[in-house]
Amino acid sequence: MTTATTGAPVPSIPYLTQEPWRNWGGNQFATPAFTVRPRTEQDVIDAVRFAISERIPVRAAGTGHSSSPVVQTGGLLIDMVGIAGVTGHDSDRRRARALAGTTIHALGDPLWERGLALSNEGDIDKQQLGGALATGTHGSGIGLGSYSSCLTWVKLVNGLGEVVEIGEGQLRELRAARVALGTLGVFLEVEMQVEDAYYLEEEITYPTWSETLATWDEDVRDNRHYSFLWCPEDGSSEMFDLPGLPGGGMADRSYTKRYRTAAVTDESTLRFEEGSRLDRAYRVYPGGFTTPFAEFEYFVDAKDGMAASEDIRQLILTDHQDQKWPVEVRWVRGDDGYISQFAGRDTTVITLTADAGSDYWPFFRDADALLQKYSPRAHWGKINFMTRERMERLFPEFDTFVQVRREFDPNGVFLNDYTRALVG
Ligand SMILES: Cc1cc2nc3c(=O)[nH]c(=O)nc-3n(C[C@H](O)[C@H](O)[C@H](O)COP(=O)(O)OP(=O)(O)OC[C@H]3O[C@@H](n4cnc5c(N)ncnc54)[C@H](O)[C@@H]3O)c2cc1C
Structure with missing residues (x-):
């Protein structure tokens, strides 16, 4: 010392x-x-x-x-x-352990070598496990939960400086740990439910908005992963470095992604062309974004997903015509985290993007107000207007979360101004 x-x-x-x-x-x-x-x-x-x-x-x-x-x-x-690396696995139970600073990207090859893979991934794989778990980070697929829903065990250091393990035998605490905004303590090592290694086949299409609506239910139901980016104008998809419709004309169309599992016995048959890839799952899911942007992401019950998406489209076409970024729409299975965005309901996820550094507040405030009729929850890692009063209303077991948080950190060591206001 x-x-x-x-x-x-x-x-x-x-x-x-x-x-x-x-x-x-x-x-x-x-x-x-x-x-x-x-x-x-x-x-x-x-x-x-x-x-x-x-x-x-x-x-x-x-x-x-x-x-x-x-x-x-x-x-x-x-x-x-620096706290990174795979620390163990159990092929029979399909479990993998890793240190909390391990990035999602760094899990891909080691898990595959063990015959395992994450069930789903989001738009990027740069996040650390500890960060992704803290905020309920997710991919898309109505049958697939967020990373947080896959947490089966965690070792952390709590607000008393004690090293504590939470496993499935402590479900009350585990449900708090699954999405905790870093307020239970610092995660050191985690165990995730994973699955047998699998390949994914990609299909990209560019339907008009009315075509997107017409096949909504079957697309959500029949694909392992289904998501789309609705484009307000022709150049929108390029803002995410995504190729648009050959020949142009993306305005009011969707850049639509469908991924289905595929049997592969010979890796020489893999395909790597954007739009028709066939590859190991962890190499298909993530993209990469080079331009920083600002994001707002709200979560509604999947039964309201179509109406909420249409509301947002109309908001952009009428009151916010200066907004050119695509609107991303995804699906996530309901889970049991007390303050998880997916607590108790299968969810449609609507993501708005704006230029970094621009005055995006009027746009995001209008979207927040418009979506209130759907009782939306917000992504904890993105710009949002969540308050404690809203949390008490939106999360039926909010009080249990606060109780567990106070047990793990009675003196509020892990609170900052933002989290104190929400869950202090
Ligand atoms: C380009 C881009 C793409 C994205 N794509 C998606 C997507 O597809 N799906 C999605 O759901 N989200 C997405 N996100 C949001 C992102 O996944 C979350 O914000 C995630 O929390 C970021 O992880 P991180 O490692 O950067 O954590 P940070 O942002 O650094 O931290 C997030 C939280 O985790 C806590 N934390 C970090 N490590 C630990 C630890 N070891 N123990 C306890 N607490 C810890 C921090 O204190 C903080 O509260 C995206 C964000 C960007 C910028």
């Missing part, structure tokens, strides 16, 4: 003072008093215990892909980048 210039004892790992932090999208900033990049789980535990002894708040940072204020702290920021 050494002594910082402030007189406070600091952990025996390298630390930085007042290193600026910012997120991927460039709309969230912080200047923590201390930033540490632990190399071992013990480093993380030491750092948390140091902060507790000095009464300094703590937040963990993943890869900074959240655009809501979920990471910020003026206290101790623990950058989990």
Whole structure:
């Protein structure tokens, strides 16, 4: 133990003072008093215990892909980048364990070598497991849950500096851990329900809006993964680096993705052309975005998905014609996380995107107001207008979440201003 210039004892790992932090999208900033990049789980535990002894708040940072204020702290920021790697698997039970700083991308090859794969993936695979789990990150597929719904065990360091394990025998606590915004403690290692390795075949089409509506139910039902990006104008799909309809004309059409599992016995038959790929699942799901943007994402009951999507389309065509980014529509199976966006209902996900740094507030506020009739929940990692009052109304077991949070962190070590207002 050494002594910082402030007189406070600091952990025996390298630390930085007042290193600026910012997120991927460039709309969230912080200047923590201390930033540490632990190399071992013990480093993380030491750092948390140091902060507790000095009464300094703590937040963990993943890869900074959240655009809501979920990471910020003026206290101790623990950058989990070094706490990475697959730590075990059980092929019979289809379980995989990994350190919480492991990125989703880094799971692909090691799981495949063990004959396993994640059940689903989102639009990118850059996030760390700890970050993805904290916010209920998801892909698309009405039969597939979010990453959080696949969490079966976690080892974390809580607000008393204790290392605690939560497994399926502690369902009350596990349901809180599945989406917890980092407020139960710092996740060290997690276990995920996975499945046997599988291949996916891709189909991309460009239906008009009325064609999209006409096949809505069967598309959702009959594909493992179905999602679309509705384009307000011809150049919209290119804003996500996606090729549009050959010859142009994407206005009021959807860039539609369907993925079905496929049997492959010989990998020389794999195809890699955008639009008709046949590949290992983990290489098909994620795209990559080069241009930072701002995102707003709301979740409605799947039975309201079509009406809510039509409302958003009309909002853009009438009141917000300057908004050119596609609107993404996806589906996720309901789950049991107390503050999961998918708690107790199969869900349609509607994502709005705007230029980073632009004044997107009027657009996002109008969308928030318009969707209120569907009792929408919000993505915790994206720009939203969630309040505690709304949470009490939207999450039937909100009080249980708050009770568990207080048991794990009675002194609020892991709260920042944003999470204190919501779940303190
Ligand atoms: C380009 C882009 C594409 C995206 N695509 C999707 C998508 O397809 N689907 C989707 O659902 N979301 C998507 N997101 C949102 C993203 O998945 C979430 O914001 C996710 O939380 C980011 O993970 P991260 O590792 O960057 O975590 P961060 O943003 O760094 O942190 C998120 C939260 O996790 C907490 N945290 C991080 N590590 C730990 C830990 N070890 N223990 C406890 N708490 C921890 C942090 O304190 C914070 O509260 C996308 C975002 C971007 C920018």
